[in-house]
Amino acid sequence: MRDRTLWTWHIGAGLVILVLLGLHMTIMHLNATLGLVGVGSDEPIAWENVAARAGSIFFTVTYVLLLGAALFHGFYGFRNILMELSPGRTLRTIINVGLSLVGVALFVFGTWAALAAPGAASMGG
Amino acid sequence: MTDAAVKQVTFHVRRFEPGVDRAPHWESHAIPLTPGMTVLDGLWKLKELSAPSLAWRSSCRMGICGSCGMLINGRPRLACNTQISELGTDVVAVAPLPNFAIIKDLVPDLRPMFETHRELMPYLIRDDVAEQDDPTLEYWQSPHELEHYLQFSYCIKCGCCMAACPTVATDPQYAGPMPLGQAQRYNTDSRDGGFAERKEVLSGGSGPWRCHFAGECSQVCPKGVDPAKAIQLMKRELVSDLLRMRKRRDPAPVVQPPKGPRREEIPAAPPRTAGEA
Numbered sequence: 001m002r003d004r005t006l007w008t009w010h011i012g013a014g015l016v017i018l019v020l021l022g023l024h025m026t027i028m029h030l031n032a033t034l035g036l037v038g039v040g041s042d043e044p045i046a047w048e049n050v051a052a053r054a055g056s057i058f059f060t061v062t063y064v065l066l067l068g069a070a071l072f073h074g075f076y077g078f079r080n081i082l083m084e085l086s087p088g089r090t091l092r093t094i095i096n097v098g099l100s101l102v103g104v105a106l107f108v109f110g111t112w113a114a115l116a117a118p119g120a121a122s123m124g125g
Numbered sequence: 126m127t128d129a130a131v132k133q134v135t136f137h138v139r140r141f142e143p144g145v146d147r148a149p150h151w152e153s154h155a156i157p158l159t160p161g162m163t164v165l166d167g168l169w170k171l172k173e174l175s176a177p178s179l180a181w182r183s184s185c186r187m188g189i190c191g192s193c194g195m196l197i198n199g200r201p202r203l204a205c206n207t208q209i210s211e212l213g214t215d216v217v218a219v220a221p222l223p224n225f226a227i228i229k230d231l232v233p234d235l236r237p238m239f240e241t242h243r244e245l246m247p248y249l250i251r252d253d254v255a256e257q258d259d260p261t262l263e264y265w266q267s268p269h270e271l272e273h274y275l276q277f278s279y280c281i282k283c284g285c286c287m288a289a290c291p292t293v294a295t296d297p298q299y300a301g302p303m304p305l306g307q308a309q310r311y312n313t314d315s316r317d318g319g320f321a322e323r324k325e326v327l328s329g330g331s332g333p334w335r336c337h338f339a340g341e342c343s344q345v346c347p348k349g350v351d352p353a354k355a356i357q358l359m360k361r362e363l364v365s366d367l368l369r370m371r372k373r374r375d376p377a378p379v380v381q382p383p384k385g386p387r388r389e390e391i392p393a394a395p396p397r398t399a400g401e402a
Contacts, residue, residue, distance in 0.1 A: 004328035008364045080335070084296050 010076045016069040020062050054117035067110040075103045134158040134209055136171055138179065139220035140230050149227070150221075152176065158209060164217060165204035166198055170232075179232035188347060191281030194288070195231050196220040201285035203347045235284050241300045242282070247309040247327055250319025251376050265380045268317040276344035277310035277355050279348045286342035286352050292335055297337040300344035302352035309355040312362065318376035324363060333359045 026034070030042045035042065043049060053059040082095050133155045152305050156170045165183055172179050181204070183193040188206040195204055198218050209217060246277045252259060256326035288303040308327060311317050325335065333356045342352040354387035365371040387393075 002328045003330050003332060003334040004324075004363050007334045007360070008367055011364070047142075083298075083330075085177075086295075086297055090361055 006076060010073060013069040013073040013076075017073060018066060019070065020066040023062065050116075054114075054120075060114050060117075064111050067114070068107055069077045071103050071107055071110075075099045106119065130175045132158045132275070134215045134217060136167060138168075138176065139170070139177070139218075141221075141227050141340065142229050145228070158215070163205055164195075164202075164207045164209060164219065167209060167217065168219070170206060173197070179231070180188060180229040187271040189272075189281065190295075191283030191318055194233075194283035194285045194347075196288065197221055199325040201288040201345045202215075203283060206347050207357065222284050224288050224290070224293050225284065230387040233281075233284065237303065238284055238287055238303060239282070241302040241331070242307060245300065245304045246323055247304075247307040247311055249311065249314065249315070249376075250322060252318065253379065256379055258344075262379045263382050264377045266315050266377050270377075273315070273369065274310045274313040276350055277306055277313070277352075280307060280310070280346075280350050282290050282307075283347065284351075285345045285347060289341040289345040291339050292337055292339065295336055298330050300331045300333075302336075302356065305333055305390075306334055306342075306350065306352035309359040310373050310385070312359065313323055315374070316377040320362075320366075324366060327363060327369075333357075333363070336360075 031044050032043065079095060079099050083092065087095060134157075135153055135155045138154065139149050140146070140152050150383065154171050154175045154214050156167060156174060158244070159166075162170075163188060168179065168181055168183075176328065182197065185192070185348075186205045188203050191203070193204040194201060196202075197204065197207055198212055198214070203220055219231060221227050221231045222233045225235060225238070228234050236367070250327065256262070261377050270288040271370065280303065282303060285307075288301075292299050312323060313322050326341060336356045337354070337358065338353060340353045343350070346352065355364055362371060
């Protein structure tokens with residue numbers, strides 16, 4: 001894929017991270033502040049709250065989306081750093097293919113974890 | 126005035142002759158400083174007095190030709206455009222532009238830069254080749270359209286921006302600020318229709334995507350051009366094009382020159398010297 005397309009996806013992924021990470025930080029770390037205006041829970045990491053979020057389609061979708069965006073953004077940035085070390089053609093191919101495979105594997109694993117979470121939560125509850 | 130009263134300036138000059146020297150080395154020479162002396166004047170004086178074999182590249186002596194770009198006290202500058210007095214020191218260290226191979230002494234090998242420049246097609250690309258080769262009319266362009274690219278057209282290809290760019294220093298794939306800035310200059314020109322051809326090159330690995338936006342190119346440009354801005358504008362245009370959000374336009378039409386009485390203070394164009402039938 002050409003650098004223009006990858007770079008555009010990189011910026012797009014950054015915007016997705018900005019929104020979804022903001023949401024994550026708000027829910028998980030600003031609970032005391034949110035409590036002042038009467039929303040949010042007192043203990044975001046309490047088991048019942050974790051299980052409730054795991055069972056929510058909205059949260060599952062945002063987790064998978066955030067995972068994909070973060071993986072692409074991070075791995076593309078890492079690839080750029082490696083490319084600036086001026087690798088040869090073969091090494092470039094190895095880096096591109098290697099990072100793509102690791103990224104896809106992590107995405108599949110993370111997605112499986114997000115989808116399996118409701119079942120695990122119900123067993124734990 | 127006695128000789129003792131003449132102010133001296135010391136030039137540290139980095140010298141290297143491939144095939145003779147194993148590595149570059151520094152030489153120091155003191156020369157008399159005269160009012161208004163530029164670094165280029167100093168080099169000529171140096172050559173006259175104590176270093177006759179010193180080599181550098183220069184031509185116009187007025188900041189137009191871009192030949193005398195060199196590293197002066199750690200900063201890429203034009204030697205002809207730099208007064209020694211403005212350096213604020215009586216020691217002038219002169220070295221060839223970094224990020225280029227050295228041909229001899231202060232002469233950098235600028236060929237890779239110009240080859241990349243050529244690959245990015247820095248000229249008007251239009252269908253009416255006959256009109257370009259033998260103009261009969263004028264390409265219409267408004268002053269507002271001219272403003273879009275005017276500052277980028279001030280580039281004199283001296284290579285100072287390339288010498289200052291940290292990405293050019295470390296990444297041989299990167300095209301660099303001068304070629305990219307000039308590609309943007311033509312992409313923005315309303316008379317040009319070559320965006321589709323240039324984007325084929327610019328969308329690849331040598332395009333603007335590797336720019337870290339350090340901004341050093343714009344800091345050192347002796348003509349006040351802002352290549353860093355050109356590169357960011359280029360990214361925006363290329364991404365807009367990918368997302369099909371770029372406003373398409375046809376190259377400026379060919380029109381009759383404006384009619385009416387000619388203002389007397391404007392001299393007539395000289396007779397053509399080339400392209401006569």
